[in-house]
Amino acid sequence: MTIFATVAAFETALASLPSADAHARAAAVARQNQLTKPQGSLGRLEEIAGFLAGWQGRAVPRVDRARAAVFAGNHGVVARGVSAFPASVTAQMVGNFEAGGAAINAVARAAGLELVVIPIDLDRATADFTEGPAMSEADCLAALKAGAAVVDSGLDLLVLGEMGIGNSTAAAALCARSFGGDGRDWVGRGTGVDDDGLMRKVAAVDAALATHDGAPVTAFETLRRVGGREIVAIAGAVLAARMAGVVVVLDGFICCSAVAPLAASAPDIVAHCIAGHRSVEPGHKRLLDRIALEPLLALDMRLGEGSGAALAVGVIRAAVAVHAEMATFAEAGVSAA
Numbered sequence: 109m110t111i112f113a114t115v116a117a118f119e120t121a122l123a124s125l126p127s128a129d130a131h132a133r134a135a136a137v138a139r140q141n142q143l144t145k146p147q148g149s150l151g152r153l154e155e156i157a158g159f160l161a162g163w164q165g166r167a168v169p170r171v172d173r174a175r176a177a178v179f180a181g182n183h184g185v186v187a188r189g190v191s192a193f194p195a196s197v198t199a200q201m202v203g204n205f206e207a208g209g210a211a212i213n214a215v216a217r218a219a220g221l222e223l224v225v226i227p228i229d230l231d232r233a234t235a236d237f238t239e240g241p242a243m244s245e246a247d248c249l250a251a252l253k254a255g256a257a258v259v260d261s262g263l264d265l266l267v268l269g270e271m272g273i274g275n276s277t278a279a280a281a282l283c284a285r286s287f288g289g290d291g292r293d294w295v296g297r298g299t300g301v302d303d304d305g306l307m308r309k310v311a312a313v314d315a316a317l318a319t320h321d322g323a324p325v326t327a328f329e330t331l332r333r334v335g336g337r338e339i340v341a342i343a344g345a346v347l348a349a350r351m352a353g354v355v356v357v358l359d360g361f362i363c364c365s366a367v368a369p370l371a372a373s374a375p376d377i378v379a380h381c382i383a384g385h386r387s388v389e390p391g392h393k394r395l396l397d398r399i400a401l402e403p404l405l406a407l408d409m410r411l412g413e414g415s416g417a418a419l420a421v422g423v424i425r426a427a428v429a430v431h432a433e434m435a436t437f438a439e440a441g442v443s444a445a
């Protein structure tokens with residue numbers, strides 16, 4: 109993917125994002141308004157059908173080929189005691205994903221999603237970003253490319269997720285550096301740290317902000333400095349999906365944090381994205397407000413691994429089904445208003 113060959117190509121792509129097909133969207137809205145229901149009565153299901161129609165360029169959208177991609181990475185900042193779990197759990201959970209035993213496996217099966225798992229250099233954690241950049245330029249570009257590789261233009265929907273012990277601290281740092289605020293504004297309990305762990309997370313984010321203060325606040329530099337490989341890969345997948353016109357379903361706080369540095373310079377970057385759910389990690393609501401996405405579900409989840417986004421696919425499938433299958437007033441002989 110040439111847009112990830114160089115940093116300049118990446119930033120240029122961000123500055124020239126394609127739009128949805130307005131004609132296909134208008135045709136979908138016109139069809140919705142003829143279906144046997146009071147106009148607007150299917151609420152956000154109607155909006156989802158129009159949204160998919162616009163990005164797929166067809167008046168009657170479909171969800172035949174849907175993929176979930178879960179990226180995994182390890183984080184040097186774990187040395188600061190920021191997670192309730194040891195870093196070794198990242199690779200162990202990848203093994204669990206590959207064996208089919210994790211929550212995402214079950215939810216993906218229930219939602220009719222193909223699942224791909226992409227561990228990125230798990231034996232080579234990022235550097236501790238409280239002290240310097242998490243990644244080299246080459247490593248960050250490689251992670252963007254790993255993300256882009258899960259996108260193919262034949263997909264009807266792409267669900268994104270992540271696994272990485274310590275990555276809720278990286279997510280908080282990405283949000284703070286992109287949107288302002290400090291550790292206290294963006295940090296939460298992640299996998300379930302106690303009060304001391306929470307204080308260590310706040311301190312790590314504040315230290316990272318100080319260390320990288322003065323460095324350029326571009327999308328690439330923020331990803332490279334305080335991100336992690338799995339998060340950068342999600343950013344790459346979101347941008348590649350946009351270029352291919354593929355709708356993305358985002359998961360929780362960490363997954364959504366991947367778009368924070370992009371949204372800071374290109375607010376329209378999430379125009380092809382649906383927020384699958386709102387996680388209980390407190391930064392997630394703040395982040396969704398900043399990127400103006402309204403989550404489909406709010407089920408008090410905080411698992412990650414794409415689970416909330418995959419669950420939302422059931423709602424999206426139903427939106428597409430009613431749009432495609434309902435009779436119009438004329439077809440059913442029902443009197444219109």
Ligand SMILES: O=C(O)c1ccc[n+]([C@@H]2O[C@H](COP(=O)([O-])O)[C@@H](O)[C@H]2O)c1
Nearest residue numbers: 191272274275276298299360361387412
């Ligand atoms: O999706 C979320 O909002 C979410 C909230 C809390 C934790 N997680 C998951 O837990 C891990 C990060 O938590 P932590 O405490 O290790 O930073 C990572 O593997 C995420 O997938 C995910």
Ligand SMILES: Cc1cc2nc[nH]c2cc1C
Nearest residue numbers: 193197271299411412413
């Ligand atoms: C067990 C476990 C499963 C996960 N899935 C996503 N993040 C996770 C973190 C932990 C600790």
